[in-house]
Amino acid sequence: MAEPSLSITGLRREFGSVTALDGVDLDLTGAGIVGLAGPNASGKTTLIRCLLGRLTPTDGSSAINGTLSLALEAEDRRSIGYMPQREAIYEDLSPRANAGFFARLYGLDDPMAAVDRALDVVELTHRQDDPVKDLSGGMIRRASLACAIVHDPQVLFLDEPTVGLDPELRSSMWDTFRTWRDAGSLILVSTHYLGEATRCDNVLFLRDGRPLAFDTPAQFLESTGTADLEAAFLQLLDDGGDRG
Numbered sequence: 001m002a003e004p005s006l007s008i009t010g011l012r013r014e015f016g017s018v019t020a021l022d023g024v025d026l027d028l029t030g031a032g033i034v035g036l037a038g039p040n041a042s043g044k045t046t047l048i049r050c051l052l053g054r055l056t057p058t059d060g061s062s063a064i065n066g067t068l069s070l071a072l073e074a075e076d077r078r079s080i081g082y083m084p085q086r087e088a089i090y091e092d093l094s095p096r097a098n099a100g101f102f103a104r105l106y107g108l109d110d111p112m113a114a115v116d117r118a119l120d121v122v123e124l125t126h127r128q129d130d131p132v133k134d135l136s137g138g139m140i141r142r143a144s145l146a147c148a149i150v151h152d153p154q155v156l157f158l159d160e161p162t163v164g165l166d167p168e169l170r171s172s173m174w175d176t177f178r179t180w181r182d183a184g185s186l187i188l189v190s191t192h193y194l195g196e197a198t199r200c201d202n203v204l205f206l207r208d209g210r211p212l213a214f215d216t217p218a219q220f221l222e223s224t225g226t227a228d229l230e231a232a233f234l235q236l237l238d239d240g241g242d243r244g
Helices: 044-051 094-103 112-122 137-149 167-182 194-200 215-225 227-237
Strands: 005-015 018-029 032-037 061-065 080-083 155-161 186-190 202-207 208-216
Touching: 005 044, 005 137, 005 186, 018 044, 018 208, 018 227, 032 194, 032 215, 044 061, 044 186, 080 137, 080 202, 094 112, 094 137, 094 155, 137 155, 137 167, 137 208, 186 194, 194 208, 202 227, 208 215, 208 227, 215 227
Parallel strands: 032 186, 032 202, 080 155, 155 186
Antiparallel strands: 005 018, 005 061, 202 208
């Protein structure tokens, strides 16, 4: 299988008088964890939805693994995973039943084995048969993640995956993301926790839908002369984001 890839060219998306994305360009090839970082309403979710073909851009284009986002078909989507910011799972069903539903949608040869692996990865086997509505917020996030990874996707989109999680669970999930990267996956993670972006291999800073800069966390700290990525982001705002 070819290396995973993402391509974004001049992407712009307007909602009436509001410009949610304004001229985003990005080319990624190969395994890695790429952060989409910025405050709320900076365009992170809109960018992910455009990449997935769920929104039609006002201008520009994007592609996943060489296929235009708006032309993605069922076969293309078998290599793509998506965990939305708001859980898209059935509250009356258990984590196992939810993950099994998605496994069957993807036409997996052994859906139950895939469900076992996914629930083990997110450490939810001990509550796998309980209704989702009876789980804690952190467990619901893990159940949603299990549904996103049950088909072992090559490209994975995670929209604010660690919101509301305690520090220990957040750290555990990032360990899991790194394991997938090391196995060859390209992972796009959105976060408004700028400090959390240090866990990514590369970071795209967004502000009001505009890209400020794209670089490694270490290079951001070095080029801005700051001690953390939150301070680096503020420095980029001051100088107009002319790095990366």
